Amino acid sequence: MNTIEKNGTLVGTWTDDFATKFFSDAKNAGITKLIINNGHSFQNFAWLSKLTNLEEITISGTHNTILDLSVLPTIEGRDFSVSISGSFNNITNWYSTSATSLFFGHIELSQLNADDWAPAEKWGQRLKSFETFYSLPIDFCNLDPQQLTSFAVESSALGLESLAGCSLDYFGGDDDSWNSLYMAFKDNTDQCPTAKEVVFNNGSGIGWGHLLKWVAPQKVISFTDTIEDLRKIESDPQKMSSIIAGMPSAPCTFTMHNILDGTFLTPLEFIAAMKEKGHTVVFPDSSALYLDKETHQASSVTPTSELTMTTFADFGMNESDIQKILVNNFPATYTEPLESFDWRENRRLLHNNCILLATEFSPLPADIAGGRIDMLAMDQTGCSVVFELKDKNDSGQLGQALSYVSILSELDGETLFSLLSIDTQQELTEFMEKSGLKKADLNRNQRIVLVAESFDARTQISVDWMNAMHEEDIPFIDCICIVPLKDTQNNMYLHLAPIEPFGLGQKLSARKEDIDRVISYTTNEAARSFIEQYKEGEWNTNFNVRYIRSGNNSSEKRTWKVFVRKNYLSVLQMKHYRFGNDHLFWSTYLSNPDSISETTKGMTFQLVTQEDMELFQNAIRRNPWFSAKLRALTEST
Structure with a gap:
């Protein structure tokens, strides 16, 4: 049975004849919203002209016909939204509609004719919003953007010169469309359209810094920039300087959705350079831990505003504060994970059911210079775990940790046990009983956990090689990023992320x-x-x-x-x-x-x-x- 749902969706198997009869009834033709999906047998859609009260129409699915949008009713005095996606032979006269919003989603055209996408006359006089997310050969040279406030196009676009002098609320696209905009206005930058907000859906948005200066947005949103993109920029100081210089002259907020996803390597140089120019870079993140700066206690509190990357130094903190954070939030018993971050669920295990033995631990006599281990722990196999902490990227961190484990490796279990405090010896004895360990089992092996704001590529490549040489289930060396963030009220949050293998x-x-x-x-x-x-x-x-x-x-x-x-x-x-x-x-x-x-x-x-x-x-x-x-x-x- 052919019906139409309350939301305007056609249900059943409709034909042009049936639709013509159905909408000849005035009470049916008064609908304001229409949704056409798969399963119908339309050939010309001529009956659409009867729906003069339409405010919104969506056509999707597979239709073995040429969709001639000149059949749409002429709407005046109110907004009219047209959304098209799916498979057609071709789409014609799309530019002749009275739409105020025109959207093309994913479209397949079996009989595409490029001439149908290059209007010879002025069009779009009523358009407020135009978006296409498919590689349609549209030539915008005759677009009349007098009402246009939102424009998004993915793929190369011809005729963007028609946007000269426009003041948009929104401009979105990918590398190809941004390149098209650049080519259209590179010799006439003062005529480049401006936009309050720009969005990058594909390609590196940050990489288009020079173009952003012309567009002068107040807000940039990137769904595709990654840590790798920022690292590539940082690896070339000349390029980074050029990109920063080409950023908007006025302060701008950059929202980057991919940065806190997965492996995290802090691009501090880039962020610092952006800050110097008055810009803000924020990262939507609901998994960050709230940190009480006084007690160094972490807890799972959802941020109420977007977070900005910062440094421990910005909060007046250093390595000793990182140590307090890890010690104060280390599992109360060896079976409990750190609040809101279950290390046991990660491929890289931070403590593997460890017990914390000591901080600032020196395994050598005072007359032998050997340094102090930031944190020493032991896992259920009796393996000693050396934590080496840094409040910034430090290329010497790995070498320091290796020197500590090399010293520890010379100690047998009895000797290491004797170097611990009386209270710790009692706790360790209970731990050994639960784990089925004897003193002779202690410290037979050692491993390392490096904790820092960021790690350079050289350290990561070295860690990969050493882990490959050990071939154990648990890596010999783990790298954990502890990244400080702050909200708009200057509250401090932490983002913790195990670094995956560099994989050279x-x-x-x-x-x-x-x-x-x-x-x-x-x-x-x-x-x-x-x-x-x-x-x-x-x-x-x-x-x-x-x-x-x-x-x-x-x-x-x-x-x-x-x-x-x-x-x-x-x-x-x-x-x-x-x-x-x-x-x-x-x-x-x-x-x-x-x-x-x-x-x-x-x-x-x-x-x-x-x-x-x-x-x-x-x-x-x-x-x-x-x-x-x-x-x-x-x-x-």
């Missing part, structure tokens, strides 16, 4: 996969064949860029930046590698001379055809053919 070999393999992904992104066979030749070398896969040096001289400065785009390669000829009559050379021989553009960084142009690729290859190699062609042009002028 996997990262090198993943880099190859990233390069393959970039190469496969282009649908231009000539471009793909060309860039395959440069698979090995210097890449920035975040931005689909291959750096090339002419003359096969690795010591020479980068001379070309090749951006892999969907339908072509975009080349930046660096300004330090400009040569006489180069503009004339490219404009004479390239298939698309109109793509040539002068910039402050050099000259850009597009490679589209196989001939373009061969021409560029000759220019890279500076071979006799290239020299002869350039000389002939020079002589002719």
Whole structure:
């Protein structure tokens, strides 16, 4: 039976004929909301014109027809929302609707005609919101954005110059759409649209710092920036300085959703640099532990506001405070986990049912310099656990901990037991009875737990290697990040995260996969064949860029930046590698001379055809053919 639910959803197997009869009844045609999903047999949707009271329409599912949106009713004097997703032969006249909100979700078109997505006349005069999350070949050159306040597009977009001078509430997109915006306004930055809030759904939002200065948002939300993205920025001081300089001039709040997810490596340099410019970086996190700064007691309290990354130094704290935090919150008995963070549920076990034996423990006589162990514990197997604590990234932390375990390894169980306080000996005796241990079983093995705000890559790679050499169920060395955060009332929270293996070999393999992904992104066979030749070398896969040096001289400065785009390669000829009559050379021989553009960084142009690729290859190699062609042009002028 064909019916329509209260929320406007069509139920049953509707046809155009049935819908025409049904909505010919005035009481049925008065609906304000309509939802069309799968299971219907519509061919022309002409009956939609009868629904003149519509405020919202959603069409989704699979429909083996061309969806002509000119059949939608003309709505005036109120908002009208149109949402389209699913599978169609094609969609036409989408730009002729009277919608104030137009949304395209995931769409598959079996008979796509690019001309249908490049309106020849002005359109969108009533649009307040436009969003598309599918790679539709929309040309926005004739968009009239007089009412537009929200704009989001994923994939490359043509004609974004139509947004010149717009003041938006919201702009969202991915790397391709942000690149399209950059290309549209790179030579006319004062006309770039501004937006109060911007969102990055794919690619590194932080990496577009220079463009953010033009857009001047008050708030940036990133769902995709990761710790790895920030680490890459920090690894290149020049790049980090350039990105920071290109950030919005006015204070801006950056909300980064991925940063506290999984492995955590604190990007303190980047955060500090952002703070110096007046910006705030916040991280939504409901798993952080509230810390009483006076008692150093941690408890599970859900933050009432977003959290900002800070440092222990910002709260006047140091290593001794970290020690107090861990000691005061160490399990009261060896079977209880730290409040709100069940170490036993993690792959990396912090205490493995440990008992805390001592702090500032020195296993050597005073006349032998050996240092003091921050915290010494013992697990149920009798293995000694050395905790080495730092309030910041310290490359010497691992070496210090190794020296302590090497000293401990020289002590037998009886000797270690005798070095403990009387009270601790009694507690340890009870622990041994419950664990089935004898004194001779104590300290046969040792392991390390490093606790710090962050760890550098060198430490992590060393830890990976040592753990691989031990081949035990429980790692020889664990790294635990203890990251301080604060809310808007300056309350302190802690985010604790075990660091997963650095996986150097996997990262090198993943880099190859990233390069393959970039190469496969282009649908231009000539471009793909060309860039395959440069698979090995210097890449920035975040931005689909291959750096090339002419003359096969690795010591020479980068001379070309090749951006892999969907339908072509975009080349930046660096300004330090400009040569006489180069503009004339490219404009004479390239298939698309109109793509040539002068910039402050050099000259850009597009490679589209196989001939373009061969021409560029000759220019890279500076071979006799290239020299002869350039000389002939020079002589002719």
